[in-house]
Amino acid sequence: MSAITRDDVAHVAMLARISLSEDELDRLAGQLDQIVDWVGQVNQVAAADVPPMSHPLPLTNVTRPDEVRPALTAEQALAGAPEAEQQRFAVPRILDED
Numbered sequence: 001m002s003a004i005t006r007d008d009v010a011h012v013a014m015l016a017r018i019s020l021s022e023d024e025l026d027r028l029a030g031q032l033d034q035i036v037d038w039v040g041q042v043n044q045v046a047a048a049d050v051p052p053m054s055h056p057l058p059l060t061n062v063t064r065p066d067e068v069r070p071a072l073t074a075e076q077a078l079a080g081a082p083e084a085e086q087q088r089f090a091v092p093r094i095l096d097e098d
Contacts, residue, residue, distance in 0.1 A: 004033045 083090040
């Protein structure tokens with residue numbers, strides 16, 4: 001028995017505002033039902049002694065420490081800019097303020 005029906009697919013498509021033909025509803029219902037079955041198989045294989053993880057390799061704090069280091073001055077950073085304004089890069093406006 002299929003867990004996902006045409007009506008389920010039609011309802012999700014309506015919520016997502018996706019227009020589907022009758023053939024697409026039938027095809028997607030079968031495909032989504034297969035996906036749910038496969039996820040169920042993965043859940044059966046997962047052992048209770050295996051902790052959930054987000055990465056297959058053990059990683060601990062792979063980011064570098066946040067340290068203050070010498071940086072460019074505003075003048076140095078803006079030296080190659082085509083246009084600067086109030087110690088900032090000047091760029092064309094793309095949004096109007098209303």
